[in-house]
Amino acid sequence: MSAGNSRSLYQSDEFATRLQRRYAAERRFRMIGIAAIGMATLMLVVLLGSIISKGYTAFLQTEMRVEVTFDPTDVQERNYAAILRRGLYAQFPDATDRASRRALNDLLSSGAPFALEDMVRQDPSLVGTTRTVWVLADDTVDQFMKGAISRDTPESQRPLTDAKIAAIDALSASGALSTGFNTTLFTSGDSREPEQAGIWGAIAGSAMTLIVTMLLSVPIGVAAAIYLEEFAPKNRWTMLIEVNINNLAAVPSIIYGLLGLAVLLGFFGMPRSAPLVGGVVLALMTLPVIIITSRVALKSVPPSIREAALGIGASPLQSVTHHVLPLAMPGILTGTIIGMARALGETAPLLMIGMVAFIVDVPQGFTDSATVLPVQIFMWADSPERAFSERTSGAIMVLLGFLILMNGLAVFLRKKFERRW
């Protein structure tokens, strides 16, 4: 028995090595736990990081300064493209042949003439005058200015020819190109041209869909929760309803899409792609969530409240509506917001009922064709252009922003009104 270490007189060598092994196993186990958490954290960071690093440039947009003369005949013929072209050529006196002029035309967004048309429509006195206007540049110019297209790539492999890059260099040297906040992204609907594509149509569609979802699922869900928690007799029927609700909560969301397609579109003949139908489908999907969370909130109100109300002569319904429900409201509200956040992020069932269509116009009513933010993300993710992939990430950031806002509100409400009995 060697002296000088912590080992006691009664411990054998085998014990000591065994203990060492057991402690090592303990440390290993702990490390595995930390590694698991680290892995989850790492994935979150990688996911958010990749989206933010790809997407933050979507909030910037390159515009081009052009000096245009609103020639009356051109305005009459609505040939705004010609007006714009003349302004552009004036900056490049050397470019006289067709090929170089076509290269110059390609630098402008195909939507730029419409912007001029809108200006004239709003202010007819512009006709005949010469103005300096900022119009959208083509998405390739935009990508080049943001550094996504490198001039080191061989000419055959990049969307911009050397001639165009030279023109862009000249324009940006004279201050005719500027990159600023991308308002188009937040004010327009979908488009085939990345620089004109925005998410406003999708946001409006999402808002309308969510309104329908909320108007249907919240009253029905809360009413069902009140019945099941407060009034339902405990018999086979209510057991069936309860089991049923628990199972519905775990039904894959795409099944709800099939339900919507077969019943709402096929049987009732409701319009395809409409926020109304999307809202109904999402309401059916979030209903179990709302019922379950509302029941938990109602259950957390102590029975003494009900008994006190009944004791002073309130009817069972009065005791619920006057006392239990107000006390359970923060919990119900939290559950509702979380349910709505889930509905906002849902995509699959909406694909089934045709909300995946390419829709340029911002929807004006609940039966207009519309798309929603997650579906817009899904559609843009399929587009091959680099600029669309950037916009997809941008749209994801907006969607996540909304979700963080909603969940933050839920957490705030829970913290503020949380009550321990």
Place this chain on the structure above:
Amino acid sequence: MQLTVLIIVLALLTIAGFQLGRSRAAATVGGRLVELHSVPSYHGLYVALWAGVPAVLLLAFWTASESWVVMQLVLAGLPDQFTAVDPQALSLLQADILNLAHGINASREPAPEVLAAAERYNRLHALGDWALLVVGSCLALAGLTWARGRLSPDMRARNRVERAINVALIICSLVAILTTVGIVLSLLFEAIRFFTVISPVEFLFGLHWSPQMAMRADQVGSSGAFGAIPLFTGTLLITVVAMAVAVPVGLMSAIYMSEYANPHLRTWLKPILEILAGIPTVVYGFFAALTMAPFVRDVGQSLGFAVSSESALAAGFVMGVMIIPFVSSLSDDVINAVPQALRDGSYGLGATKSETIRHVVLPAALPGIVAAIMLAVSRAIGETMIVVMAAGLAANLTANPLDAVTTVTAQIASLLVGDQEFDSPKTLSAFGLGLVLFLVTLTLNVVALRVVQKYREKYD
């Protein structure tokens, strides 16, 4: 337009009914409210219910049936040569009439009769809306007057109102049952139509999936084969990959958070998992398709493997990440439910913390963890967006996670997205797949609940 007017009229009449009922109740007893059986506002509610409910029911019934009724009337007015055709042509005709009525110009020149029918459709529709406005308002007014006339001091207004509310509550809780019935019926109905064309045996056990039906007889490669085994194995493969990520990571995170982490650390770690849980699946799909899949392919190629750019590994891995919080929060609950006395007993025998967890806590929590894993599997099987975006549509029968596979949900989505005719086996097969998906996830959920109920250790 008329609908909006009617809704406003109904709202006003209902509010008026409430006020009138309340004041009338007070008037019947000359202001001595004690003599009333129910407080005046219940009388008000009673009148308001009579004013609002019948009219709203009428409104709901009419909006649900109007299009159908009007269409039948229009079809009845058409000459026989248009309506005496097979059901498909008839539905085409109906679609034409609807499109014309909504001002959508069909590409081909419509027959004058069809044009007239479309106009008739619009006229009848407008007429119906006006009729609804008038009838609805009259009904509300009649209900209001009748109920108001019945008010008396002894009327048990509160009991009547409460009974009505109770019925409404029951109806609301039946919506959940209706949803289930709707799901089952719609899936079953369409799936049976599918199985009359394709035999269930071929569907469930066939090895070849290519749902493109031939448009012409001589077309190549579009024979239409509906053997779903490749989809089932593909789903299984991706689910296995996902579980291989989610179960160890989720379970170990739960163990670490509930057994090792101090409360301060936990307040930081829990939100991380909650954020992972709150990210929409379409975002995971985008991440899988644009970041993970190329990454997996590059790594695989640098190691000398042939990796598909839509590999099951990438989709499954990202799906696993998505399910981590699901596994961890469910396991967290069951681990926390294991009583502290068991742990203390184990420590008292000299066990280390990890030994206690492995030999005492986990066995005690096992039923709950098994149930959590089954629920997670059901989640993975039903997940759609990740596989639609990252797994592709190649129905390969393979067990190699580096190959591209497709899943049941991805096929459902691709079969039903966009325009489709409702009768082709291609479209109907999606409902067959949906039925299988529904039954499998339902079974998993029911079994998971049973496992929890049956094997739960009772400690009290």
